Amino acid sequence: MAKISFSIIALGISLLLLETGAQNPKKRLATSKPPKGQCCDEVRSLKVQVANLTSLLAELSQKQKTDMKNVFRQILELDKQDQQLEGRVTEAESKYSEINNRVEIMQLQTLQSATQTSSDAIYDCASLYGKSYRISGEYKLPKDEFLGAPELSVYCDMETNGGGWTLIQRRKIGLTSFSRDWKQYKNGFGSIRGDFWLGNDHIYRLTRQPSTLRIELEDWEGQTRYAEYGFFTVGNELNSYKLLIANYSGNAGDSLRYHNNTNFSTMNRDNDKCVDDCAALRKGGYWYNCCTDSNLNGVFHRYGAHTRSAEGITWYAWHGPNYSLKRVEMKVRPVGFQP
């Protein structure tokens, strides 16, 4: 405010100088001592001008005060509006979070009711069997939005020991390499009608319900054996797909017990319980301990016997560490499945 007043005064003075200078420049230059009457007239006129300017200044100063008041009032008004807007935003935010909460509760309720009425939903080959699909072959499981699981092609065994089995692994042709990295074992690889690994994420999804694992083996002489585990579950990726099995039955011998409670390892992820790198030595992805009592994702050796190393598709309890099996199938089914 002081600054503005000062500028106005300066303006007034310069106007005054300009006016007196411009009014009679010749006269001033020409006569250094003007006559008495003329001098008094000039003083009078200057006085009038000063008075006029003073009143103008007072007027301007008054106007400025009013303007400042108005500006101040406007600022207060804006501030009030701002507070109101802020209040509305807070209100909207709390409403949004409330709606979010309700959506979460609804999702949980839907998930629970879906689990309760599991006879309607299709989770695996057992669900399909329950819907009277009785022919073994390739089926599509619908995507599971709650688990974030995409649509999935599976092979269903609808015949063995009552059917309803979802295959998680098969070895029979021998052209697909099983020496793969973590990501490939995570997502799965191979052909669902030939040799494949379903994928650790999918196996995790399938074994979220209490599950049975059945392993079927065949040697190059055409003999078959099986091992069944009444309890089978695989952790999620954060838990390195840790294997938990129990309740063995069968005629192949229990060559998975040694791998119980171990994490999954691949060529680029050594999670085994050994100073050695088992996945590299055994050339597969598996729940390696230190290292194997079975190696179902090992190297396919035609005609079984091999002496190079214990890298074949082995089940020690049946054919030992140097005999690669001709055929393997690993399959899961919910515990308490009724054919």
Ligand SMILES: [Ca+2]
């Ligand atoms: Ca190791």
